[in-house]
Amino acid sequence: MTAFSVNGRSYAPPSRPVVVVCIDGCADEYLNAALARRRMPHLERMACHGYRGLARAALPTFTNVNNAAIVTGMPPAVTGISGNYFLDPETGEEVMMNSSRFLRCETILAVAARAGRRVGMVTAKDKLREILSHKLLGIAFSAEKAAEVQQEIHGIADVEPLVGRPAPRIYSADASLYVLDAGVALLRENLADFLYLSLTDYMQHKYTPEAPEALDFYAAMDRCFGQLLELGAVLGLTADHGMNAKQLADGTPHVLYIESLLRDKFHADIRVICPITDPYVVHHGALGSFVTVHLPESVSVDAAAQYLRTLDGVTEVYDRPAAARLLELPPDRIGDLCVLSGRNVVVGRTPEHHDLSQLAGGLRSHGGRYEELVPLVLSEPLSPTYLAKASGDPRNFDIFDFTCNGGQSS
C-alpha cells in the first residue's frame, strides 16, 4: 500500500485500482430518474452495498473550480481557481483560468504518481487536461483530442486503438462515455491503477433527467461503472455541480443582465465577469447563476450590493471579504462583489454579450447555490469514521479521501 500526503491531507489508497469519476453536471435528479426506471443496476448496487449520499461542491459551481478542488482536495481559496474565466488583476485582462500557472497547490494525482501509483487522468474537454495534469508523471489526455496524443506530452501514444473507436465530437454523449471507456481500457490493459475520469455536462445542459436521451446516457455510464467494478476497482463518484432549468414559465431563458442593470443605475463603467465563460458556450450561452462585479472607485460597494439585493432573482450578494470567507474564494481572483441567482435564474453581462440563439432546447445551467449539492457515491461500505463524515458536511473535493481512505478495510 502506497501512502502519501498532499496539501496537508493523507491518502492511503488500497492496492486495488482506485477510480474517481466526476460526472460533470450530475444533479442528483439524474441518478433518481435513471434509478427509478432501473437503468442503473450497478449504481443501485453501490447505493445499497457501498454508500450514496450528497456532498457539497465548491462555489461557484463551475467545472474548472470544482475539478481543481477535486484533484487537490482543497477549496478554491487554496487552489486559486475561482472560475473558468477571470479578470487578471496583474494584467487587467480577462483570461481563461485553464492553465496550470493559475493553480496554487499540488494535485493528488501528481503526488500519487511520485509515490509510485500509475496514474491515469482522462478528461472530456482538453481545456481541463492541462490544468489537472500539472506536474503529473503519468497518463493524461482528453477525449476531445484523443486522436492527437503524444507519448512525451500525454504519457500514452495510441488512445483510439486502445478505446477501439475514434475520438468523439465534443458536443455528444460519447464525449463523456469515451472518457469512461478509456478508463476501463487503461485498467484492463494494466496501464494505470489510479484514475481520475472527468466527464462533460453537454447532455445535462441539453436534457432533463427524465428525457430518454438522458436516461440512455446514464444507462451507458452505468455499464462502464459495472466494467470498472468488474476489473476490481474501488469506485468513487461525484459531480462538479448540479444543473437546473433557468427558464421562465414560457420556456424562455430567465436572465438578469447585471452589467446593464448596474450601468443604468450608477452611470459608471462597471464590469461584470461571467466565470462560466469558456470556449464551449453553445449549450449555455455563457450564462450561469454566478457573476463577479468590478466597480470603479466612484461606485460604493455597499450601494451596489444593496441595489443588487433588490432585484428579483438575485439570492445572495457578497463583497470581497465576505465572499472570500463564506464562499471560500481567493480574494485576489474575484471582483468587488459576487452575485448568486436563484434556482431558475441566470446572471449575465449585457444582452449583446450572450448568444441565446443556439439554446434551442431551453437554458439549463449552473453556477449558484442550487447546484451546490451533488452526489457522493462509493462502491465500498464506509468505515464508521467515514460514515460519520459522510453524514456531516462532506465536500465533493473529499472524494479522493473517501475513495482512498473511507473503506471498512482501509
Add this chain to the structure above:
Amino acid sequence: MTAFSVNGRSYAPPSRPVVVVCIDGCADEYLNAALARRRMPHLERMACHGYRGLARAALPTFTNVNNAAIVTGMPPAVTGISGNYFLDPETGEEVMMNSSRFLRCETILAVAARAGRRVGMVTAKDKLREILSHKLLGIAFSAEKAAEVQQEIHGIADVEPLVGRPAPRIYSADASLYVLDAGVALLRENLADFLYLSLTDYMQHKYTPEAPEALDFYAAMDRCFGQLLELGAVLGLTADHGMNAKQLADGTPHVLYIESLLRDKFHADIRVICPITDPYVVHHGALGSFVTVHLPESVSVDAAAQYLRTLDGVTEVYDRPAAARLLELPPDRIGDLCVLSGRNVVVGRTPEHHDLSQLAGGLRSHGGRYEELVPLVLSEPLSPTYLAKASGDPRNFDIFDFTCNGGQSS
C-alpha cells in the same frame, strides 16, 4: 368539478379524491435510500409514471412555517407564520405561533370546503391542527389526540374505531403512519374527498436514511400511498423541510450558541429566538439551523452582522429588510437579524437553554438552507405547462396547485 380561488390562486381539482401529504422532515435522501432497496414500489411507480423532482421549501425550514405555507399556497411573508415560536412585538413576550390568530390569510382547505369539497385534515401533532383547520368546515383532527375527538370541534366523532387502533404515542413511527391510515379510512368510508395529511419528523430526527428503522418506516408509508392510489386518489407528496446530521466528526452536536457569543462580544442584553422551539423538543433540543436576533439600541445591526459572519459555521446573516425580501419573511415577526448555519451546524441561545442529554442517537435537525430542497412527487403525469413549472423553481407550497391543476387531464 369544483373550482375555487384562494389568496389569488385558482384551483380546479378533479372530482376524484385529492390527497396531499406533507412528509415531515423528508429529505430526498430518505426516498433514495428506500427506493434503491426497492422498499417503495408505489413511489417508484409515481416517479416513473407521474412526476418526481425537487421543490424549494419556505425558509426557515421549520414545520409550522411550511405547513402554513402549504395549506395557503403562500410564502411566510403572506401567511405571517415565521416559526414555531417568536417574540411578539405587541406584548414583548415569546409565544408559540401555533394559533390561527397568527395566520394572516385563508387556507385552501377552508375555501375548498366552502366550495363543496368534503375536506379532511389530519396532522400527527395536535399543535398543528388548530392553526391549519382555521375556519375549516370539515374533518380535522390529530393522531396525537385521536382518542379525544368531538364532532362539534373535529367534525368527526370516532377516529380510533375508524382507523382500527388506539391513538399512537407521539414519539413513534406510528404517529405518522396513523395519519396516513386515517386518510385511507376517510377515503374508504367516503367521509372526505379532499385530504391534507401532515406527518411528523420524529423518525427522521432519530434515524439516518439507511437505518433499518427508517427503511421500514418508508416502506410502511409506501403501503399507505398504494392504498390511497387504489382508492382512486390523485396523490401529491412533498415535505416541510429536509433533515441533516448536525454533528462534529466525533458524533457530538455541532452547536454555535449565538446569544452567548453576541453577549460576550457586545456586553449587551441581546436576545436570540430559536423558532424551532416547540413543546416537543426531545428529538432536537430546540436546536435548528436558523435563529433570529433581537438587538438593543446600543448594538449596531451592521456590527453584529459583521461579527456573526466571521463565525465558522454561520453561512448567511440578513438584517430585517434583507430577510423580509430574500427569505420572504414577515418583517414584524422576525428579529433584527436572521442567522442561518451550515449543513452540519445548528445555532442556539446559550448552553443552559438547550438540553442535549436526550439526544442519544446524535443530533439531526433542520431550519436552514441545506434543508430547503424537498421532494415533489405527483401520481399523475404533468401537463406541459406544469412540467415547465416543475422544472423551474417550484415551491413546496405549490403542492395543492400541482395536485389539483397539474394533471394532463386537468
